[in-house]
Amino acid sequence: MASPSPSERRLQKELSSLMKDPPPGVSVDANAVYQHLNLWNVHMKGADGTLYQGEDFQLQFRFSSKYPFDSPEVTFVGDNIPIHPHVYSNGHICLSILTDDWSPALSVQSVCLSIISMLSSCKEKASTLSIEKH
Amino acid sequence: MADIFNFIFGVVRNIFRMFSSSRNPLNNSLNIFIKCNTGNTLTVGLDPKWDIKDVKNIIAPKLGANPDEVKIIFAGKELDDSIIIEDCDLGEQSTLHAVKLKDLSIRATKQKKCSLLRETVEDEDEITLLQEKNNRDKSHFYVYCSVCAAMKIGKLRIRCSKCKSGAFTVDTDPKSWNDVLKPNKISGHCEQNDCPDGVFGWAQFYFRCAEHICQGENDIAVPLYLLKNNLRKIPCLACTEIKDIVFVFTCREAHVTCLECFRVYAVLRLRERQFVLDDSFGYTISCPVGCENSLIDECHHFKLLTKEQYEMYQKFATEEYILKAGGVLCPQPGCGEGIIVDLKCDKIVCVNGCGYVFCRKCLQGYHIGECNSVDNNISIDNIQHVTDPAKALQARWDEATNVAIRVTTKPCPKCRTATERSGGCMHMICTRCSFHWCWVCQIEWSRDCMGTHWFG
Ligand SMILES: [Zn+2]
Ligand SMILES: [Zn+2]
Ligand SMILES: [Zn+2]
Ligand SMILES: [Zn+2]
Ligand SMILES: [Zn+2]
Ligand SMILES: [Zn+2]
Ligand SMILES: [Zn+2]
Ligand SMILES: [Zn+2]
Numbered sequence: 001m002a003s004p005s006p007s008e009r010r011l012q013k014e015l016s017s018l019m020k021d022p023p024p025g026v027s028v029d030a031n032a033v034y035q036h037l038n039l040w041n042v043h044m045k046g047a048d049g050t051l052y053q054g055e056d057f058q059l060q061f062r063f064s065s066k067y068p069f070d071s072p073e074v075t076f077v078g079d080n081i082p083i084h085p086h087v088y089s090n091g092h093i094c095l096s097i098l099t100d101d102w103s104p105a106l107s108v109q110s111v112c113l114s115i116i117s118m119l120s121s122c123k124e125k126a127s128t129l130s131i132e133k134h
Numbered sequence: 135m136a137d138i139f140n141f142i143f144g145v146v147r148n149i150f151r152m153f154s155s156s157r158n159p160l161n162n163s164l165n166i167f168i169k170c171n172t173g174n175t176l177t178v179g180l181d182p183k184w185d186i187k188d189v190k191n192i193i194a195p196k197l198g199a200n201p202d203e204v205k206i207i208f209a210g211k212e213l214d215d216s217i218i219i220e221d222c223d224l225g226e227q228s229t230l231h232a233v234k235l236k237d238l239s240i241r242a243t244k245q246k247k248c249s250l251l252r253e254t255v256e257d258e259d260e261i262t263l264l265q266e267k268n269n270r271d272k273s274h275f276y277v278y279c280s281v282c283a284a285m286k287i288g289k290l291r292i293r294c295s296k297c298k299s300g301a302f303t304v305d306t307d308p309k310s311w312n313d314v315l316k317p318n319k320i321s322g323h324c325e326q327n328d329c330p331d332g333v334f335g336w337a338q339f340y341f342r343c344a345e346h347i348c349q350g351e352n353d354i355a356v357p358l359y360l361l362k363n364n365l366r367k368i369p370c371l372a373c374t375e376i377k378d379i380v381f382v383f384t385c386r387e388a389h390v391t392c393l394e395c396f397r398v399y400a401v402l403r404l405r406e407r408q409f410v411l412d413d414s415f416g417y418t419i420s421c422p423v424g425c426e427n428s429l430i431d432e433c434h435h436f437k438l439l440t441k442e443q444y445e446m447y448q449k450f451a452t453e454e455y456i457l458k459a460g461g462v463l464c465p466q467p468g469c470g471e472g473i474i475v476d477l478k479c480d481k482i483v484c485v486n487g488c489g490y491v492f493c494r495k496c497l498q499g500y501h502i503g504e505c506n507s508v509d510n511n512i513s514i515d516n517i518q519h520v521t522d523p524a525k526a527l528q529a530r531w532d533e534a535t536n537v538a539i540r541v542t543t544k545p546c547p548k549c550r551t552a553t554e555r556s557g558g559c560m561h562m563i564c565t566r567c568s569f570h571w572c573w574v575c576q577i578e579w580s581r582d583c584m585g586t587h588w589f590g
Binding site for chain 1 (some may be wrong): 372377389395398399422423
């Protein structure tokens with residue numbers, strides 16, 4: 001078997017660190033990740049004391065071979081998509097670190113933390129953005 | 135002539151004598167050139183166990199001097215009598231410089247405790263770190279060697295900036311890359327008899343590949359000074375592994391990647407044509423984190439890519455230069471040859487490429503007269519055919535297909551390659567340069583385009 005690419009080595013490290021030391025309310029479906037290293041399902045619980053308390057969400061991370069030089073594709077999936085001004089009903093998340101402000105110094109962990117803080121800072125469950133305004 | 139003969143014979147006899155008394159004979163000797171400030175060059179075999187005093191004993195008679203009237207200079211430093219040859223880091227066929235002192239009193243005042251020049255220059259606080267013995271084997275300069283055609287360990291060497299003689303000693307050690315790469319930073323003494331700068335001059339630093347036998351004065355390697363020995367054990371920002379050699383970007387944060395990740399990153403951005411053409415640094419990229427002022431300022435670092443990738447780099451760089459200089463790229467699919475154009479002439483021939491003859495302004499096949507706009511381009515040929523009724527019908531066909539072709543291809547706003555539009559999406563991705571552009575606006579694809587005319 002060929003030795004893992006830098007991208008695979010990085011993902012393996014991130015996976016073990018996320019399993020060992022996950023941000024609060026976050027867990028990764030490790031068994032599924034072992035099957036496909038480039039497709040992660042991450043569970044996220046709405047934090048206590050926020051509008052999303054008691055809700056369960058699922059995030060999907062899709063990594064290209066260009067990871068970490070290019071950002072992962074991160075979307076909410078499943079039947080509970082959070083109602084939030086920066087989340088489209090199809091699960092697309094409008095977060096600058098997932099596009100223009102991505103840097104290889106960021107990680108799955110930091111993306112999860114940003115999404116948690118994005119949800120936590122929401123004061124009102126507003127309708128999603130329309131594509132024109134994006 | 136006879137003199138030189140005697141001279142060489144003397145050296146050979148001397149060496150012979152010393153080897154015959156040694157238990158470690160010729161098979162272990164180093165072939166070294168000794169260049170004298172009188173202009174002579176000798177080839178000698180030196181036992182690595184000898185010290186500099188032994189070398190002086192051989193050389194002195196040839197200079198008509200006593201051993202203590204000779205000084206031996208290597209890499210910008212006078213070597214002490216007690217220094218052992220094998221500690222000098224001399225490669226096979228290196229050159230030592232022998233100088234016959236004219237005035238012994240000068241020497242007495244100038245005599246310092248001479249150590250060998252450090253084999254590494256690192257910044258400030260690393261200097262002390264490097265003096266620790268255990269780091270010595272791990273500390274190297276890295277160069278791109280054109281003889282070996284690869285990245286290799288390099289050796290820092292010094293010569294007089296004026297006469298290029300290696301019989302030059304530095305007044306102070308270089309402390310940073312700045313001292314080494316910029317001219318006239320470190321002063322010193324040139325011992326060459328006829329140096330136009332006289333005794334006081336500036337050091338010129340250069341590098342040799344340590345991994346092949348020196349092929350003469352011009353066998354110089356390019357320093358890859360962004361490669362560092364990872365003595366601080368900093369993990370690669372991409373793969374997080376701690377590697378011995380790392381690439382340190384020029385940003386203030388000095389972000390670090392391993393060499394493998396540097397290659398992956400560079401090739402990725404190269405394929406996407408995300409390199410920029412900088413006036414002073416050439417065709418280059420910045421730190422993967424996107425830091426300000428972090429462009430790689432020495433393009434030889436891209437020699438770390440494979441041969442094929444470097445060829446692609448050169449090709450793309452040339453194309454960018456040509457475009458910037460007002461030239462054009464041949465619009466013929468699969469060609470893309472860069473052509474320097476005469477701005478007075480609209481007829482361009484792809485001379486070194488496919489031979490296509492086209493119009494400088496509209497990049498369509500060459501035509502006489504005004505360019506037709508992209509949407510209703512009817513060539514002069516078609517109009518001429520209209521006189522014949524049978525041909526007129528065909529001409530309309532031609533015309534129709536002609537229009538169809540014109541309408542469904544537009545040149546990429548970046549590289550001018552004709553790009554065909556398929557389906558109703560206005561979001562175009564150039565097959566040649568991967569530029570994302572808008573069919574309607576003919577500029578870079580934007581969120582605005584997405585919002586107002588994504589489809590149509
Ligand atoms: Zn070499
Ligand atoms: Zn000189
Ligand atoms: Zn790496
Ligand atoms: Zn940086
Ligand atoms: Zn051509
Ligand atoms: Zn034209
Ligand atoms: Zn293009
Ligand atoms: Zn547009």
